Amino acid sequence: MKASRKPLLTSVGLLFGLASVSLPTIVGAQETPRARxxxxxxxxxxxxxxxxxTVQVAPVSxxxxxxxxxxxxLGRFRFDSxxxxxxxxxxxxxxxxxxxxxxxxxxxxVGRRGTTRVQLSTPTTRVLFAKICGTQSSTDTSGFLVGxxxxxxxxRTPVRGxxxxxxxxxxxxxxxxxxxxxxxxATTDDAGHFVVCGTPTxxxxxxxxxxxxxxxxxxxxxxGVIDQEVPAGGLWRRDLYVGSASAVPVQITTxxxxxxxxxxHVDTSTITVARGSAGLRGTVRSTAGTPLxxxxxxVRGSGIEVxxxxxxxxxxxxxxxxxxxxxGRAIGYDPLRVPVDLFPATEDSPGNAGQHFSMYRASSLxxxxxxxxxxxxxxPKLTGFESRRAEKIGMYRGPEDIEQLRPVWLxxxxxxxxxxxxxxxxxxxxxxxxxxxxxxWCAPRVWVDNxxxxxxxxxxLWVASSQVIAIxxxxxxxxxxxxxxxxxxxxxxxxxxxxxxxxxxx
Numbered sequence: 001m002k003a004s005r006k007p008l009l010t011s012v013g014l015l016f017g018l019a020s021v022s023l024p025t026i027v028g029a030q031e032t033p034r035a036r037x038x039x040x041x042x043x044x045x046x047x048x049x050x051x052x053x054t055v056q057v058a059p060v061s062x063x064x065x066x067x068x069x070x071x072x073x074l075g076r077f078r079f080d081s082x083x084x085x086x087x088x089x090x091x092x093x094x095x096x097x098x099x100x101x102x103x104x105x106x107x108x109x110v111g112r113r114g115t116t117r118v119q120l121s122t123p124t125t126r127v128l129f130a131k132i133c134g135t136q137s138s139t140d141t142s143g144f145l146v147g148x149x150x151x152x153x154x155x156r157t158p159v160r161g162x163x164x165x166x167x168x169x170x171x172x173x174x175x176x177x178x179x180x181x182x183x184x185x186a187t188t189d190d191a192g193h194f195v196v197c198g199t200p201t202x203x204x205x206x207x208x209x210x211x212x213x214x215x216x217x218x219x220x221x222x223x224g225v226i227d228q229e230v231p232a233g234g235l236w237r238r239d240l241y242v243g244s245a246s247a248v249p250v251q252i253t254t255x256x257x258x259x260x261x262x263x264x265h266v267d268t269s270t271i272t273v274a275r276g277s278a279g280l281r282g283t284v285r286s287t288a289g290t291p292l293x294x295x296x297x298x299v300r301g302s303g304i305e306v307x308x309x310x311x312x313x314x315x316x317x318x319x320x321x322x323x324x325x326x327x328g329r330a331i332g333y334d335p336l337r338v339p340v341d342l343f344p345a346t347e348d349s350p351g352n353a354g355q356h357f358s359m360y361r362a363s364s365l366x367x368x369x370x371x372x373x374x375x376x377x378x379x380p381k382l383t384g385f386e387s388r389r390a391e392k393i394g395m396y397r398g399p400e401d402i403e404q405l406r407p408v409w410l411x412x413x414x415x416x417x418x419x420x421x422x423x424x425x426x427x428x429x430x431x432x433x434x435x436x437x438x439x440x441w442c443a444p445r446v447w448v449d450n451x452x453x454x455x456x457x458x459x460x461l462w463v464a465s466s467q468v469i470a471i472x473x474x475x476x477x478x479x480x481x482x483x484x485x486x487x488x489x490x491x492x493x494x495x496x497x498x499x500x501x502x503x504x505x506x
Contacts, residue, residue, distance in 0.1 A: 034081070034112070034113045034114075035081075035082045035083070035084060035110045035111055035112065035113060035114060035115075035116070036078065036079065036080050036081075036082065036114070036115045036116070037057060037078070037079045037082060037087065037089070037108060037110065037115070037116050037117075037118060038076070038077065038078040038079070038115055038116075038117060038118075039076070039077060039078075039089075039117055039118035039119055039120065040071070040074070040075045040076050040077070040119055040120070041053045041055065041071050041075045041077065041091045041093070041104070041119075041120045041121075042075060042119060042120070042121040042122070043095065043121075043122050043233070044121050044122045044123060044124045044125070045099065045122060045124065045125045045128065045232075045233035045234070045235050046231075046232040046233040048075075048232070049071070049073075049074050049075025049076075050071060050075045050091075050093055050095065051071055051072065051073045051074070051075055052070050052071060052093075053070065053071040053075065053077075053091050053092070053093040054068065054069075054070060054091065054092045054093065055068070055069050055070070055071060055077045055089065055090070055091050055092075055120075056068050056069075056089070056090045056092075057079050057082075057087050057088065057089050057090075058087065058088055059083075059085055059086070059087055059088075060085070060086040060087065060088055060107065061085070061086075063088065067079055082110050083110075084110050084111055084112050085109075085110060086107060086108070086109055086110075087107070087108050087109075087110055088105065088106075088107050088108075089105065089106045089107075089108055089118060089120065090103050090104065090105045091103060091104040091105075091120045096122070097146075097237050098146060098235055098236045098237030099122055099123075099128055099235055100128060100131065100132050100146060101122065101123070101128075104120040104121070104122065106118060106120060125142075125143070125201070125233060125234065125235060128144075128235060129142055129143070129144060129197070129235075132144055132146070132195055132197070133195065133197035133198070142197070142198055142199075142201070142234070143198075143199045143200060143201045143230065143233070143234025143235050143236070144195055144196060144197045144198070144199060144234075144235060145163075145165065145195070145196040145199055145205070145207075145236055145237070145238060146193075146194070146195050146196075146236075146237050147163075147193075147194055147237055147238045147239045147240060148188075148191075148192045148193055148194070148239045148240075149161050149163065149188045149192040149194060149209055149211070149239075149240050149241075149242065150192060150239060150240070150241050150242075151211070151221070151241070151242060151243065152221075152241040152242065152243030152278070152321035152322045152341070152342065152343050152344070153243060153244060153321060153343075153344060156241070156343070158188075158191050158192030158193075159188075159192055159211045159221075159242065160187075160188050160189070160190055160192065160211065160212060161187075161188055161192075161209055161210050161211040161212045161242060162185055162186065162187050162188070162209065162210060162212055163185065163186050163188070163194050163196055163207065163208075163209045163240060164183065164184075164185045164207070164208045164209070165183060165184055165185075165186075165196045165199055165205050165206070165207055166181060166182065166183040166205070166206040167181075167182050167183070167199065167200050167203060167204065167205045167206065168180070168181060168182070168203070168204075168408075168464055168466075169182050169200070181460075181464075184196060184197070184198055184199070199230065199234065200230060200234065201230060201233065201234025202230055202234065203229075203230055204227050204228070204229055204230070204408045205227070205228050205229075205230055206225060206226070206227050206228075206409075207223075207225070207226050207227075207228055207238070207240065207323075208222070208223055208224070208225045208226075209222065209223045209240040209242055209323070210222035210223065210242055211242045221242040221243055221244050221245075221322070222242050222245075222322065223240050223241060223242050223243070223322040223323040223324065224274070224299070224300060224301045224320070224322060224323060224324030224325060225300065225301065225325065226323060226324065226325040226339040227325060227337060227339075227408065227409070228339060238339075240322075240323045241321070241322045241323045241341050241342075241343075242322050242323075243276065243278070243320060243321025243322035243342070243343075243344075244276065244320075244321060245274040245275060245276040245320030245321065245322070246274070246275045246276060246320075247272045247273075247274065248272065248273050248274070248275050248303070249272055273301060273302055273303035273423075274301050274302055274320035275302065275303075275304075275318050275319070275320060276318065276319055276320035276321050276342075276344065277318075277321070277344040277345070278319040278320060278321045278342040278343060278344045278345070279315065279316060279317045279318075279319060279342075279345060280299070280315070280316045280319060280326070280340060280342060280355070281313070281314070281315050281316075281354060281355070282297075282313070282314055282326075282354070282355040282356060282357055283308075283311070283312045283313050283314075283354075283355075283356050283357070284297070284308050284312045284314065284328055284330075284336070284357050284358075284359060285312050285356065285357075285358055285359075286333070286358065286359060286360075286361070287358050287359070287360055287361075291308075291310070291311050291312030291313075292308060292312050292330055292333070292359060293307075293308055293309060293310045293311075293312065294307050294308060294330065295307065295308040295312075295314070295328045295329065295330040295333075295336075295359070296328065296329045296330070297314045297316065297326065297327070297328045298316075298326075298327050299316060299319050299320075299324045299325070299326055299327070299340070299342070300324065300325045300326075300327055301320070301324060301325075301423075302316075302318075302319055302320060302324070303423070304316060304317075304318060304319065308328075319342050320342065321342050321343060321344050322341070322342060323339060323340070323341050323342075324339070324340060324342055325337060325338070325339055325340070326338050326339075326340045326357070328357065328359060329415060329416055330359060331416070332361060333359040333360060333361055334359065334360045334361070335412075335415050335416075336357055336358075336359050338357060340355070381449065381469070381470070381495045381497065382398075382469065382470060382495065385398070385470045385472065385495060388472060388481060389472075393474070393479040393480065393481075394472055394473055394474040394475070394479075394480065395417055395418070395472070395473040395474075395475075396470070396471070396472055396473075397413065397417075397470065397471045398469075398470050399469050399470060399499050402468055402469070402470070402471070402499065403499060407465035407466075407468070408465060409430065409460060409465055410430060410459060410460040410463055410464065410465050410468070411430040411432070411460070412465055413465060413468050413471055413494075414432070414471070414473070414492075417473060419434055419435040419475055419490075420432070420433070420434055420473060420492075421433050421434075421441070430457060430459070430460050431443065431455060431456070431457050432444060432446060432455055432459075432492060434473075434475060434476065434489055434490040434492075435475065435476070435490075436476060436489060442476070442488065442489035442490075443455045443489060444476075444489045444490040444491050444492050445484075445489070445491050445492070446459060446491075446492045446493075446494065447484060447491070447492070447493045447494065448462070448463055448494045448495075448496065449494070449495060449496055450483075463494065463496060466499065467496040467497070467498075467499070468494055468495070468496060468499065469495050469496060469497040469498075469499045470494075470495040471492065471493065471494050471495070472484070472491075472492070472493035472495075473490065473491075473492055473493075474490055474491040474492075474493075475490045476488070476489050476490045
């Protein structure tokens with residue numbers, strides 16, 4: 001790529017951060033320069049070349065006279081017609097922020113003729129982990145998250161607080177695949193900077209943050225709970241915003257799991273949703289650019305839901321401020337889940353306006369060969385499931401249906417089911433609700449492998465989405481099997497097993 005000559009460097013400290021440099025030795029000043037520097041910028045954490053990286057070169061004797069170029073799609077760069085002497089190379093890329101480095105630099109000696117080849121590489125994951133996380137254990141599967149915690153109001157200033165990260169780890173044992181919920185927390189410094197060490201290098205991480213009182217560390221404003229996919233390499237940056245919100249209690253009725261012989265005995269429980277003065281305007285389109293109508297849009301944890309118009313537009317008002325997760329669902333499309341930073345509208349700022357979101361068409365299972373028929377015949381759990389599904393007295397999802405959803409969290413297996421919703425608490429806990437007689441919402445009873453579990457937000461700690469092989473959902477107004485009958489609310493039945501063994505790639 002051809003370089004441009006621009007006097008971009010006004011000071012040594014601004015671009016290169018060097019305290020001192022040695023003077024060059026220039027030979028043959030009368031000779032036409034023919035030397036060249038070419039090379040590549042490489043990300044050692046992802047084992048990929050870095051495209052569109054800004055690379056600058058300047059003579060050590062005059063750092064204010066720099067040439068600038070961008071790397072191509074293979075991370076390559078080139079500088080032609082350089083006079084002999086000592087040159088300083090510097091590479092700058094937004095990715096470096098998440099790696100905890102400012103830039104890559106290297107001093108190069110150039111002769112009268114020929115090509116000098118250079119590789120500018122980031123440190124490896126292990127080296128960066130040791131630098132950022134210190135003495136904490138480092139493995140090939142350890143990553144870290146860096147960022148800054150800010151207040152959504154008050155000019156988005158940095159604040160002191162804590163950040164929590166949670167993820168699911170899969171472990172092999174003699175009895176098969178087992179899942180464990182892992183988590184860690186980090187405290188910010190006074191300027192809001194935080195580092196969360198030991199996160200996974202692949203998969204999904206659930207994040208939440210809150211501002212704390214400096215004196216007693218009591219939680220104040222908080223963010224929502226977001227699911228963030230870990231980028232390649234496992235080293236990433238994500239700033240989080242906390243904001244003020246009103247805690248609005250919503251009462252729901254639930255049959256008491258203690259008195260299971262008396263289905264008319266109910267308990268009244270309260271869940272809390274977050275409301276505030278922030279708003280979000282946006283448009284939902286397919287990946288082909290077609291506006292999508294009737295998409296159900298909500299900010300998780302707010303309890304507010306709207307549907308997109310014919311032009312794909314939507315408006316959500318009364319939302320809490322801070323970092324939350326926007327969710328969209330439409331028939332025939334994969335669920336949309338994307339973190340959004342919500343700010344209250346002021347005279348100086350419109351808040352959140354004009355954001356665009358894309359949804360992908362749901363993929364089919366044509367590339368998979370299901371081996372579930374044999375598994376169902378010899379699986380007593382699914383024998384009864386198949387009999388009830390044939391009667392069509394409820395809503396059912398088998399292994400192939402759940403596999404197509406590609407669920408990450410337990411609540412994902414209910415995605416798109418009419419009359420069923422998942423309320424996400426401030427700590428990531430999931431409470432399942434169904435439509436009641438009066439068109440309100442109630443908390444159904446939940447059975448897992450014919451064992452009654454409390455629907456109090458803790459179910460996800462005992463059952464992982466990868467363990468679910470089938471679900472049955474029975475609304476309160478329809479027919480239900482007698483063993484799952486409930487006169488107050490509906491019923492949810494979850495069957496677990498090794499779903500992965502039921503599928504194989506062609």
